[in-house]
Amino acid sequence: MCPDPAHHKDSNSRTARPRRPLRVAATSPSRLLRAGQSGYCRRCGNRIDIYQRPDQQPIALHPAELAARHIPAPCRWHLSGGTAHPHGDGSAWCRIPHQAICPHPASPPQAGPYLEDLRRQLALRTRRLIDTGAFTPAPPTPSRPGAPTSHHIRPAVQLLLNRYLAESPLQDIRCVAQTRQRHRCPHTVLDSRFPAGRWTLLPTGPQRGQLTLPAQLMAVYDLGHLPYAEQLRWRTQRCPAHTATPGAADLALTGWQVFDPLLHAAHIHTRLPHPPTRRHEKA
Numbered sequence: 142m143c144p145d146p147a148h149h150k151d152s153n154s155r156t157a158r159p160r161r162p163l164r165v166a167a168t169s170p171s172r173l174l175r176a177g178q179s180g181y182c183r184r185c186g187n188r189i190d191i192y193q194r195p196d197q198q199p200i201a202l203h204p205a206e207l208a209a210r211h212i213p214a215p216c217r218w219h220l221s222g223g224t225a226h227p228h229g230d231g232s233a234w235c236r237i238p239h240q241a242i243c244p245h246p247a248s249p250p251q252a253g254p255y256l257e258d259l260r261r262q263l264a265l266r267t268r269r270l271i272d273t274g275a276f277t278p279a280p281p282t283p284s285r286p287g288a289p290t291s292h293h294i295r296p297a298v299q300l301l302l303n304r305y306l307a308e309s310p311l312q313d314i315r316c317v318a319q320t321r322q323r324h325r326c327p328h329t330v331l332d333s334r335f336p337a338g339r340w341t342l343l344p345t346g347p348q349r350g351q352l353t354l355p356a357q358l359m360a361v362y363d364l365g366h367l368p369y370a371e372q373l374r375w376r377t378q379r380c381p382a383h384t385a386t387p388g389a390a391d392l393a394l395t396g397w398q399v400f401d402p403l404l405h406a407a408h409i410h411t412r413l414p415h416p417p418t419r420r421h422e423k424a
């Protein structure tokens with residue numbers, strides 16, 4: 142099974158199998174086209190195909206099938222019934238996670254010379270896209286040298302066994318309750334009189350099933366050790382006073398989004414943020 146010689150002119154797909162036409166598999170549990178949803182990596186601008194994994198989480202795959210003999214076994218994926226599975230299917234071809242060759246991962250994995258070569262090709266393409274103005278990388282995560290401060294990032298927050306992306310920095314997450322004057326409550330959920338969460342590094346992947354390869358750690362504001370009622374207060378986004386008066390109506394929707402490592406890649410911080418500098422402590 143020799144690849145189409147026409148592909149040789151594009152070294153990117155030297156060993157890539159020609160793409161097959163799109164159709165929905167009759168046995169597919171999802172209505173996604175078999176080629177998944179195409180998109181572009183927010184970090185490097187290269188094409189990705191997004192599929193569901195068996196645990197329903199999304200995975201970004203490199204769009205081409207590659208000769209499996211070049212790919213380390215832990216990086217091999219295959220598609221079956223519209224779903225991406227984290228191992229080869231015994232054929233000579235496989236797919237790989239984009240993250241294994243993304244030129245702008247937070248921590249480059251060591252995946253062998255073949256994938257390193259592929260990563261270099263993608264890096265050149267990213268450079269071309271940036272030079273021609275066709276691509277602007279997602280804003281870099283650190284806002285200054287080293288780790289960002291917790292006052293400047295939209296944190297991923299772990300609570301009630303789920304991970305969410307907050308709508309704003311921690312200290313700006315505002316109570317959604319309506320005051321008696323029919324205004325939105327001006328108070329924040331974060332309250333120094335209540336136990337705080339703690340910043341910790343956790344895998345970007347979900348807590349169950351296969352992690353996206355290669356595994357990567359990210360900073361998470363973890364509230365999981367707090368009492369249930371306190372986690373619920375965060376989830377319902379209420380200040381302590383409005384938790385004590387649960388009858389008050391909400392004037393806004395809570396701002397939590399279920400954290401998705403692909404959609405929210407720009408919000409993944411691989412280092413713990415610095416604690417905020419208080420103005421009255423330092424000039």
Ligand SMILES: [Zn+2]
Nearest residue numbers: 182184185243
């Ligand atoms: Zn990328």
Ligand SMILES: [Zn+2]
Nearest residue numbers: 316326380383
């Ligand atoms: Zn309130």
